[in-house]
Amino acid sequence: MFRKLMLLATAGMLAIGPAVAADKVKIGFVTTITTPAGVIGKDMVDAVNLAVKDIGNKMGGLEVDLIIEDDGFKPAIGKQKTDKLVKQNDVDFVAGFIWSHVLLASQKSALDAGKFLISSNAGPSQIAGKLCHKNFFSTSWQNDQTPMAMGQLLNQKGVKSLYIMAPNYAAGKDMSAGVERVFKGKIVGKDLTKWGKGAQLDFSAELAKAKASGAEGIFVFYPGKAGGAFIKQYAQAGLQGKIPLYSVFTVDSIALPKLQKAKMNGVMGSMMTQFWAPDLDNAQNKKFVSGFKKAYGRYPSFYAAQSYDTIFLIKSAVEAVNGNLSDINGMRAAMKKANFPSVRGKFSYGNNHFPIQNFYSREVVSDADGVWTTAVRKVVLENHQDTYAKNCKM
């Protein structure tokens, strides 16, 4: 009897479910709020909240219901939270994801349930290639693209010899491989340092080797707190002006205020590559950056930029079907067109639903108010598509 009642109740809920859901667009956003990496998540959540405010909390006549979840920097928890969003909250879109390993662990939960999955940062090669899915979209990049742009920039600058430093884990090796794939000069030294639990933050020995190697440039990838630590030691070791610094995902709007506070002038003038910069010249970006600075009193990071785009991509889909959220095919077709104002300017989607976009060189400068930020220098790779798209059967 009890079981029958339960069945009835479940059936009733299923029947009512869609009718209730239809007056709201439910967006689940998975990011890292706790652990020291929580600063990244905070930037993303701030950007998403700003975007929702900027669109007046409405998409295609529907109200936006945003549900933020914390993955705790752990794949298992990310998957658990994705399951919760899909089953309990019955969201229409699952978005966010800073870390490649968290996204890889969580993607099946969202996609198998027939939900749209939008990565606001992570771009692992698997999802760009073999594991590509019709309901997956990225508002960021594939991991390899940014270091490949860096290789190209080094070639253009005529750098002949390079010293590489990166953490000893999957993304660290990818970043170093990305540069090596494109860079034509000689790699005179390479250090993969301990990462994960008990990550190495003191680089004295490696910097001494880099100095002795006589390289014309040093390339690093140190996301998060290791980035600030590296830059300081680079300056303290007196390498500034001797071995120019080239980096990816290391010097960003999260690291710069702290570096400025610690008066680490060593980072000034250092070069990096990226798909976006706060001063990129287009209307949407101006609106985003000035709005973000006004609301939170700081520059947005690229994580924030991608998250802001995520909301506008979803908005373009919901509006294309006039708020009829059961029209999955219609929403997918709309997103594929990338027909929304993006902070990076106009771009298109490749067959694997990763952006085909420009990559720019950026330089650390001081803005009109004396605040440290990055400025776009020039296009390094134009309309660049990742190398894994050809492995995607879609």
Next chain:
Amino acid sequence: MDWVLFVTQMLNGLQLGVLLFLLASGLTLIFGIMDFVNLAHGSLYMIGAYFCGTFTDITDSFLYGIILAIPATAVVGVIVEIIIIRRLYSQNHLDHVLATFGLILCFDALVHFAWGPEGMAIPLPAILDGQIEILPDIVFPTFRLLIITTGLTLAIILYLVITRTRSGMLIRAGASNRTMIGALGIDIKTLFTLVFGAGAAMAGLAGMMISPITEASIGMGNDIIIVAFVVIIIGGIGSVKGAFIAAILVGFIDTMGRSFLDTFLKLLLSAESAETAAPALSAMLIYILMATILIFRPQGLFPPRGR
């Protein structure tokens, strides 16, 4: 081998060594005298770093920051000892581990609450931020040289205190036979509190010395406390001299492994596997050293007499 690079790496090893010594000397005394396993020693290292950052911010001077942060950290140590640790001496080691692990979580959460998750950069005065030419061609960061000098000076002071003063005598006696000095009418409670406070101050100082290089961050102590335990095990638990020698040894081995191991491995392996294997192997070197020493001298290199 390039001798400039070699000497620089020796100095880097020495710098890491004295830093470990600051942390390990307190740990070994607490372990040796009170027979207390203090996993939360790393939290005091973190607290020291955050205090120093805050005081540096307020006074706008790194020097004042340190001068204020050392007693502040010692006070935190004393308070923790009086409120919590004191109740645990009579329990067994497993209880110590559980309780101090809980303390780590509390400290991490408190720091998160008070200072936020993003960590704290500590600016150095210009005079410490540059480099200095020690010998012809050997240019070394000034601040790292300061760490070496501070560490070595402290080691000498500690040596004099322990071998030449009455309280040092009590500490040595405590390390050799705790029950006996209690029986002789020494106020062992106060001695324990003082040693704990001094250990906290030294751990805090280590945190203050490293954070201008790596930033103060939540959980910074949990990573290094493992290495500090390796140091006191190699040196012999309860022996400050052992802690000093073991710390310098570990500092050298770790730095030399990171510097030259990949070059050696490239002679044996392909370049690619050497690149991946070298960092993994160099991270293991100190544990291999510890295992080897434990085989031949289970009590460590310089155990206190009378055990």
